Amino acid sequence: MRNTLRSAATSALALVLVITTAVGVEARAASQAATLGAASLTGASTWVLRGSGWGHSLGMSQYGAMEMAKDGWSASRILRHYYTGTTYDAVTDTQILRVNIVHAAASLSASSVAIAAGGGDFTVSVPSGTTRSMTGGLGDGLSFVRSGASVKVSCGGCSGATSLSGSSVTLTWDTAAAADRTGMSIGGRVYRDGRTVIYPGAGATLEAVNHVRLHDEYLDYIREMPWSWPKEALKAQAAAARGYALRSYSSGVRSVCQCHVYDTTSDQVYGGYPAASDLPYWPAWRSAVRATGSSSTGYVVRSGGSVVRAYYSSSHGGRSESNEDVWGGTPLPYLRGVADPWSLRASNPRASWKLSPNGATVAKAFGLPDIARLDLRDRTANGGIRRAVATSTAGRAATITGEQFRTRVGVYSIAVRHLTRRFDGADRYAVGAAVAASVAPSATSVVIAAGDSTLVDAAVSGPLAGTLGAPLLLTKRGSLPPQTVKELDRRGSKVRTAYVVGGRAVVSDSVLASLRARGLTVVRVAGADRFGTSEAVAKLMAQRRTVTAVVLAGGDGLADALGASGAATAVNEPILLTPAAALAPATLRALRATGATAARVVGGPSVVSEKVVADMRNRGLSVVRLAGSDRYASSSAVADFYRARVPVTSEVVITNGSDRSLVDSLVAGTRARLLVLAPPSGLGEEAARTLQSTPLLETISAVGGTASLSASVLEAASLS
Known part of the structure; x- marks a missing residue:
C-alpha cells in the first residue's frame, strides 16, 4: 500500500468513588461518577490527537530522502538506510505493466488532444476475429458503455464504424507517424504513452487499463515525489517505485481491476501527462528514472538478490516501523525500523500535526457506541501504536491495531503522542x-x-x-x-x-x-494554625470572587490537598483544612463566611471522617467525596469529577506524588489544570487512566526535575 505526496507537495485499578448522601446537581454528578468507575463521566464528543509523520511508516520516508539528499547522501546510501541490508542494483525493466486508470465506472468517455502540432489521430479496435475498427482525429469523442457482457464504444465523428462492441475495446494513439504528438484524455486525465484497453468490470461497470512499458511509459509519470526535489532523492524514489512495480508485475494480473497496479495511493500514483506548470521539472524526474543510462534497465532495491516491494510513505515520526508491527505477518529483513530524524525537519508539513476527530468517528472505528477512555500505551519497538484499546461509558472495551486506528480514525500516522514540556530547576x-x-x-x-x-x-x-x-x-x-x-x-x-x-x-x-x-x-x-490559615485564604478569595463550593481536605492529608490544587485553582474553589474527626471552628467560620453551598471532600474517611461529612450535610451543604485506595487513586477521582468543570483540559500537569516531591505539586497547582500524581516507580495505572480519559489533552507538563519525575515516566505519559 502506498501513500502519495500529492497533498504535501501540494485490570485498570477500580476507582473507589465514595458518595455521601447529597442533593441536587452535585449528588447526581457523584452518583454518575460512581456508576462509571474507572471510565470518564461521559463519552467524548471530540478527541484531540497529536503526532508526526504521514503514512504507514514502512521503508523509505520521502521527506527524509529529500533532506538526506540535501545533506549529500547518494540515492544508494539513502535506500540502504531505509531498507536494511539491501543493495542498489540494475535490472531489466521492459515489462508491459497494466495500470488501472478508471475503476468500476458505469460509463466513460475519451477524446484525443494534440500535444504537438500534427497530433490527434487514434484508432479503436476490438479483439481479433472481428474486422471492424474505427479511426478518429483531433477532438473526436468516444463513449464507452456496457452492453451485456461486452463493451460498446460509439464515436459519431470517426471514420469506418460509428460503434463497435466486443469483449474488450483497445484504444491506440501516438503511432510511429506521429510519435509523442497525441494525447488521449480519459476520465479527465491526459495520457501520452501506452495503449488503453477497456474491459468489462464487476456488475455492469467498466475498467480502463493502460498497457505501458515499465521502463519509461510507466515510471515517467509516477507522481509520488515533487520533481523539483534534489536529484539523489528522485533517483531513490525512482528505484523504490520501480521495485514496487516489478513485484506487482510478478504477482500477476488482478481480476478485480484487470491490472497489476492501480494509479492511486492504493499502489502508486500514475499521474498522466504533466500540466504545463510541471513540464519544466519533468526532465529531472525522467533523468532519475534513466539513472542506469540504459533503455532497458533501471535501479532497484534488492535483498538477498531478490527485488523487494519497496514500500515508502511521505514521512515517519522520527523512526520507521518494522513490517510485522504495522501489517503483521513474517518479519522482513529489509523492513526494519530505523531512525529518521530527517523527517522531523521543518520542510515536512507533517513533522508535527494535530487532528480533532469527532467522538462518533473514533467510536465507530472500535465498533463502540461512544468512548470514554482511549488507551494507546501498547507501542511498537519504534514508538508507533501497536494496538489501541477504547472503553465505552458502559465499560465495554474494544481493541484494534495501530494501522486500523490510523486508517479508520483518519490520523496521518501511528506515531501519535502527546506533547510534553517540563518546568525544571x-x-x-x-x-x-x-x-x-x-x-x-x-x-x-x-x-x-x-x-x-x-x-x-x-x-x-x-x-x-x-x-x-x-x-x-x-x-x-x-x-x-x-x-x-x-x-x-x-x-x-x-x-x-x-x-x-x-x-x-x-x-x-x-x-x-x-x-x-x-x-x-x-x-x-x-491564622493561629493550619486551619486558621486556610480560613484566612478562603475569606480573602471570597472577597475577590463569588465562592459556591470549597475543597475540604484533612489537615494531615497533604497529598490529597495538593492533588486537588490544580482543579481547585482552575475553578476558584478555596481549599479548607479540617481535623479528621470533626470540623475545626476555623473551618466552620470559613464555610459561613464564603457562603459555599457545596463541598468536595478529598481523601478517605481516615483523613476526613464520615462524621465531618454528615456535619456538613446537616448544615445544608451538598457533599461529594472524591477518594480512592491511595493518593494516586484520589487524584484520579478528583480529575474525573472536575474534568467537565475546569476551563482548560488541553494540558494536564504531572508530578511525583511521593512525600519528598510534594513541594512540586504545590507550585504545579497554580497551572490551574487537572493534576495527576505519579508513583515513584513509574507512571502508574491511575495517572495513565486520567490521561487516557481526557479527550482534549494535547500537552503533558511535568513539574520538577528528572530526579523527581524521570524522563522515562514523562515519555510513558506522552505515549499513553
Whole structure:
C-alpha cells in the first residue's frame, strides 16, 4: 500500500468513588461518577490527537530522502538506510505493466488532444476475429458503455464504424507517424504513452487499463515525489517505485481491476501527462528514472538478490516501523525500523500535526457506541501504536491495531503522542520560579509561601494565586531564595503587592521585611494554625470572587490537598483544612463566611471522617467525596469529577506524588489544570487512566526535575 505526496507537495485499578448522601446537581454528578468507575463521566464528543509523520511508516520516508539528499547522501546510501541490508542494483525493466486508470465506472468517455502540432489521430479496435475498427482525429469523442457482457464504444465523428462492441475495446494513439504528438484524455486525465484497453468490470461497470512499458511509459509519470526535489532523492524514489512495480508485475494480473497496479495511493500514483506548470521539472524526474543510462534497465532495491516491494510513505515520526508491527505477518529483513530524524525537519508539513476527530468517528472505528477512555500505551519497538484499546461509558472495551486506528480514525500516522514540556530547576525554589514565569507578566500581585516547612499552610495557597491572577513563589522560612528574588526582579515594578501565606513560624518577619524593601505592599494571610490559615485564604478569595463550593481536605492529608490544587485553582474553589474527626471552628467560620453551598471532600474517611461529612450535610451543604485506595487513586477521582468543570483540559500537569516531591505539586497547582500524581516507580495505572480519559489533552507538563519525575515516566505519559 502506498501513500502519495500529492497533498504535501501540494485490570485498570477500580476507582473507589465514595458518595455521601447529597442533593441536587452535585449528588447526581457523584452518583454518575460512581456508576462509571474507572471510565470518564461521559463519552467524548471530540478527541484531540497529536503526532508526526504521514503514512504507514514502512521503508523509505520521502521527506527524509529529500533532506538526506540535501545533506549529500547518494540515492544508494539513502535506500540502504531505509531498507536494511539491501543493495542498489540494475535490472531489466521492459515489462508491459497494466495500470488501472478508471475503476468500476458505469460509463466513460475519451477524446484525443494534440500535444504537438500534427497530433490527434487514434484508432479503436476490438479483439481479433472481428474486422471492424474505427479511426478518429483531433477532438473526436468516444463513449464507452456496457452492453451485456461486452463493451460498446460509439464515436459519431470517426471514420469506418460509428460503434463497435466486443469483449474488450483497445484504444491506440501516438503511432510511429506521429510519435509523442497525441494525447488521449480519459476520465479527465491526459495520457501520452501506452495503449488503453477497456474491459468489462464487476456488475455492469467498466475498467480502463493502460498497457505501458515499465521502463519509461510507466515510471515517467509516477507522481509520488515533487520533481523539483534534489536529484539523489528522485533517483531513490525512482528505484523504490520501480521495485514496487516489478513485484506487482510478478504477482500477476488482478481480476478485480484487470491490472497489476492501480494509479492511486492504493499502489502508486500514475499521474498522466504533466500540466504545463510541471513540464519544466519533468526532465529531472525522467533523468532519475534513466539513472542506469540504459533503455532497458533501471535501479532497484534488492535483498538477498531478490527485488523487494519497496514500500515508502511521505514521512515517519522520527523512526520507521518494522513490517510485522504495522501489517503483521513474517518479519522482513529489509523492513526494519530505523531512525529518521530527517523527517522531523521543518520542510515536512507533517513533522508535527494535530487532528480533532469527532467522538462518533473514533467510536465507530472500535465498533463502540461512544468512548470514554482511549488507551494507546501498547507501542511498537519504534514508538508507533501497536494496538489501541477504547472503553465505552458502559465499560465495554474494544481493541484494534495501530494501522486500523490510523486508517479508520483518519490520523496521518501511528506515531501519535502527546506533547510534553517540563518546568525544571536546580531545586524546589527554582522549579517554583519556572512555573511562576508562565503567569502573565502583567500580574500586579505575587503569592509567597513557605517551601521548606511541612508545606501544610502553603498547600492552600494555589487557589489564592489563581484568584489573584498572581504567580506563586516559594521562600525559605528566614530568607528569600535567590531564584525567587530573580523572578521578582524579572517582573519588576509591575508587582505591587505580596501576599504571604502562613504565620511567623513558617515565614518569618525578615522575609516580609525583604519584600517591603523592594517597595511592595505586604499582606500576611495567616491564622493561629493550619486551619486558621486556610480560613484566612478562603475569606480573602471570597472577597475577590463569588465562592459556591470549597475543597475540604484533612489537615494531615497533604497529598490529597495538593492533588486537588490544580482543579481547585482552575475553578476558584478555596481549599479548607479540617481535623479528621470533626470540623475545626476555623473551618466552620470559613464555610459561613464564603457562603459555599457545596463541598468536595478529598481523601478517605481516615483523613476526613464520615462524621465531618454528615456535619456538613446537616448544615445544608451538598457533599461529594472524591477518594480512592491511595493518593494516586484520589487524584484520579478528583480529575474525573472536575474534568467537565475546569476551563482548560488541553494540558494536564504531572508530578511525583511521593512525600519528598510534594513541594512540586504545590507550585504545579497554580497551572490551574487537572493534576495527576505519579508513583515513584513509574507512571502508574491511575495517572495513565486520567490521561487516557481526557479527550482534549494535547500537552503533558511535568513539574520538577528528572530526579523527581524521570524522563522515562514523562515519555510513558506522552505515549499513553
